[in-house]
Amino acid sequence: MNRVRVLAVADKEIRSILRDPRSLGVTLLLPAVLLVLYGYAINFDVKHIPLAVYDPDGSRESRDLVEALTRTEYFRLARVLSRPAEAEEALATAAAKVVVIIPTGFAAGLAAGRPVSVQSIINGSDSLTASVSLSYLSAMMQDWTRRRAQARQVPAQALPGIRPEVRVWYNEDLASVKFITPGLVVVILMMLAALLTSQTIVRERERGTMEGLVVSPVTAGELIAGKLAPYVIIALADVALVAGAGRLLFDVPLRGNAALAFALTLVYLFAALGAGLLISVLSRTQQVAYMAALIATLLPTLLLTGFVFPISSMPKVLQAIVQLHPATHFMVIARGVSLKGAGLGVLWPRTAALCALAAALLTASVRKFRKAL
């Protein structure tokens, strides 16, 4: 590989990048926008669920229960209904997601020691909010009962027999931004590869400038090295931007070894660039390359590699398939190094897989490219 020729190709690519300042601006700005959106706007915690109450009992106890439910940050009292039929309307218009119905005779039953019941209707169309509301409601009613029992001096024997001592590690305050930021680095690198590298070769081909390159003395390896070099710089700038902003704005820590983090980021970057190149070599038009990149790299990274949705909940077959995606491994590595302070001793299987995938993708793209020439 000739250094002068690689630099010449890189120089040409840098010029064409600089000639389009908006595209460059987008690649540098989009990560920041995404981080701010995920950091400030998106809240994974289900809170302030709008709740409507129909309370024909209207007793002190029923009001106390409603107060106990809505005093917390989980529910907010959105509406008090005067007829049961209004429940349907409240749910359909999304004025409330949960309706709690306390029947007449609630207080009287409690006083007489009879079992009493409370009914709730939950809008299940958003299954996450619904299942969370369901468990909150049950837990809070149980809690309310227990506190009443305690207030009336029920023997300790009847209180829970096993006490879970829960300790949360790595993300002690369960802040979603600490979960998201390392994952966002993974997504952004893949996004750059998907949107930028996937266009480099196919653009030359579509515009007819590829012939010019083919007749020049540049070899396939040199061409690819030169084409990738500027994107490596842009990508690293993005990583620095996201990691720095995460640190400054949201206190996202880097508990592991910084050099290790950098080295593994580079390996992942090469895997991502390799994937983008492969798409670029295989596509005939930029439109096709764009869509292929979206489908093969970006969507899976966003949805299947554990960025938001846990892999362990997926079907087993799919869990096996996503192991072939470099982002799956780097997601574990990025979170491991930044939040858990993990080193190679723990992360070596993931690192090995990542290296193998990067090597395979780059080799495949160079080989396919030679053939295409």
Place this chain on the structure above:
Amino acid sequence: MRRRLRYLMRKELLQLRRDRRMLGMLVMAPLLQLFIFGYAVTLDIKQIPLVVCDRDRRAESRELVGSFARSGQFELRGLVDSPNQLDRPLASGRALVGLYIPADFSKRRARGETAPVQVLLDGTDMNSAGVAAGYTAALLADHARRWGRGGSPAMAVAHHPRVWYNPELRSVNYMVPAVICMILATIMTAVTAMALVREREMGTLEQLIVTPISSLELMLGKTLPFAGIGLVDVCLIVLVARYWFGVPVAGSVPLLFLSAAIFLLTTLGLGLFISTVSRTQQQAMLTAFFVIMPSVILSGFMFPIENMPRAIQWVTYGIPLRYFVEIVRGIFLQGIGMEVLWRQLAALVGLGGTIFALSAARFQKRLE
């Protein structure tokens, strides 16, 4: 006018047909997304990987571990001998929860004392961690009750929940309708913009301009085929959702298509607009992406809008995708019609009409 428009559209469709891969992508993309969302993207947390350190090793502690393994909510990934060995699986991501049962567990239980167990949670994914904590507490309480001693006081208040619209709480039912929104928003905008910029980049736009085709015809001829493909995609998604995934379509299908057509005004209009401000396909693509990503995140498609800060909630009112997501979910899951959805439809018509009219005006001016 009609004849010229027809020829132009035929050219566009011919071009698409010749580009087999492109056509394949336009059909494959929605199906692939649908399958990903149908099978993989689930916020239901199950099979949580668990490691256990059981120092007690008597009947009751074994039964406790067994009830975790059998629950379906946890998957036992390993047993370790000492509590120090619990941190390695958590650090490597092999387990999310570590359960430590001390040696005096059964003894304390036999004496009727409160027996502590330690639950270690990997809090990295706060969502899964929260759910895992909830499951753990419920399983422990249940175990205590079944093993006789203690347990929560006989529940004086019985909770009878009922779930409407999606009784089994299936994520698929919630996610699949949203795929329609995703497809129309992400793919259509970028592809429309790129198709127009491509003509300019290749220099064929000049040729079109010198023909008797008016700029209005050119605009319609370029956008209508994509509108058609968009509606075919909607058709495809509805059919697969209904007959493959068994997602019920509770509301009116014509209303669904009507609102999809209105929503297409926005995406195609946006595509037109982007094409007027972009010189190269790459620029068009990146600009489209830059506009669409935030609006997907803020549309309430994955993350509930009511959890966002007030200021951001106000911003979402300016995002057409937000209304479309509400309409599609309303029609699919809740079976509500115009009587409830008219507000969202009106907003969509207003926003879509404005975006399309402004972009069309700009597009025509650029051509002259």
